[in-house]
Amino acid sequence: MNKQWMELVESIKQLYGKDFVALHEPTFNEKEVEYVTDCVKTGWVSSVGSYVTRFEESLAKFVGVKRAVAVVNGTAALHIALKVAGVEANDEVLMPSLTFIATANAVSYLQAIPHFIDVNMETLGVNPMELETYLEEVAELRQGELYNKQTNRRIKALVPMHTFGHPCMMDELVVLCDKYKLVLVEDAAESLGSFYKGKHTGTFGKVSAMSFNGNKIVTTGGGGAILTDDETLADNVKHLTTTAKVPHRWEFIHDEIGFNYRMPNINAALGCAQLDKMQEFITRKRNLVRSYEKMFENIEGVQLFKEPAYTQSNYWLQTVLLDESYNRDEVLDFFNKQGVMSRPIWTPMHELKMFQQCPKMDLLVTEKLKKNIINIPSTPISEV
Structure with a gap:
């Protein structure tokens, strides 16, 4: 991965103030x-x-x-x-x-x-x-x-x-x-x-x-x-x-x-x-979206998934869409080796052995998303 990706990793670590950033941690006080x-x-x-x-x-x-x-x-x-x-x-x-x-x-x-x-x-x-x-x-x-x-x-x-x-x-x-x-x-x-x-x-x-x-x-x-x-x-x-x-x-x-x-x-x-703190969590989640928007704006071939205009999402897990120029597993390997936990989307159900014989429609979008979605750290933050 190039210099931009290394800078991205450092920005995420700086955002959370940690050398290892988990995917999603509970927030207690x-x-x-x-x-x-x-x-x-x-x-x-x-x-x-x-x-x-x-x-x-x-x-x-x-x-x-x-x-x-x-x-x-x-x-x-x-x-x-x-x-x-x-x-x-x-x-x-x-x-x-x-x-x-x-x-x-x-x-x-x-x-x-x-x-x-x-x-x-x-x-x-x-x-x-x-x-x-x-x-x-x-x-x-x-x-x-x-x-x-x-x-x-x-x-x-x-x-x-x-x-x-x-x-x-x-x-x-x-x-x-x-x-x-x-x-x-x-x-x-x-x-x-x-x-x-x-x-x-x-x-x-x-x-x-x-x-x-x-x-x-x-x-x-x-x-x-x-x-x-x-x-x-x-x-x-x-x-x-x-x-x-x-x-x-x-x-x-x-x-x-x-x-x-x-x-x-x-x-x-x-x-x-x-x-009791639900509204606070939502605000902090949306702050995180704005932080990631800035981090990803100059990285080609990568899109931060955003809520449709007619919805308000809780942004539970931050989602990144990679284009065909990236190998999903290489990106996952890079992030995790650098101490920034990231995960792929789930294996589609129709590919699991116990469900392979179940009825299904054509699943073209599902199979595409499996290849280019990753989730990145999503614990709420307090400030942009």
Whole structure:
């Protein structure tokens, strides 16, 4: 790599004041210590406690939904969201191949089949126009439900994923789901604090899932949440994620197969402190974008991915697009050897051995992006 790239590395290290810069680190201060210490002192550290309730209520208010149910991680949130959306064994679920494996795994837990679709360059998310053209070719409505003409399986749901926090084209996807009788289940794992035309992600479909893993913009250590405006559905989610136990002062009665998925109170305490600083995190993330704009402006063949004009992204992971003159792995090797952690985008789902036989459309953009996307350090900074 040339002198410009060495100068870029030094600029990133200077920005963070470190010789080794991680991809994304949590940001903690005294408030997290205070809340977690208080939780420990109460003795209520497991799946029941005031911080769980507080976290759920604060999250629902911030996002703009009636209910949020906190769970142990984002994968569990997706699993339950799909289950309550009506996905059953042998159903097909439309999802981008360009996603983290949790999206496909959650479908597989229900013995359903991922059906992989392409994304666009504008959002890195599901391409609604190409998807509609594809569905016109391979699917048909039968008595109010969509079926794959090739496999004869029901196509039950669409799961758009807001890649790196950048919102998908939700207006078009909502219309498409209505036309084809698909349940819309948003994978909003990466997009807390992101808005599409002024409306928060995770609020467009019947139900959605979020993640609060240690590398997310807000973390509970490990954690996730299911979001919905349907009170009855939310009550069912809470019941299912609490081992389907019927409330009683001492009896252990469970009325269906449930899941031990509730978020522990000690994790929720951490999350409450983090949510209190959400607006600060967003501001600092956007400061980082401006810093990177200056760093990359004179490097040819490299483009910093920016939010579409109709969205406000949380910029969870800073994304760089390399043109064909670069070898992605050589760039990754250079950054990491210099102490600046960088990573490629995920291996597309259709290339993984357990999903290679799943139905899919042409995935030209997905396969292109796999070759030229890298993520660079994204921990929020305080100043430009």
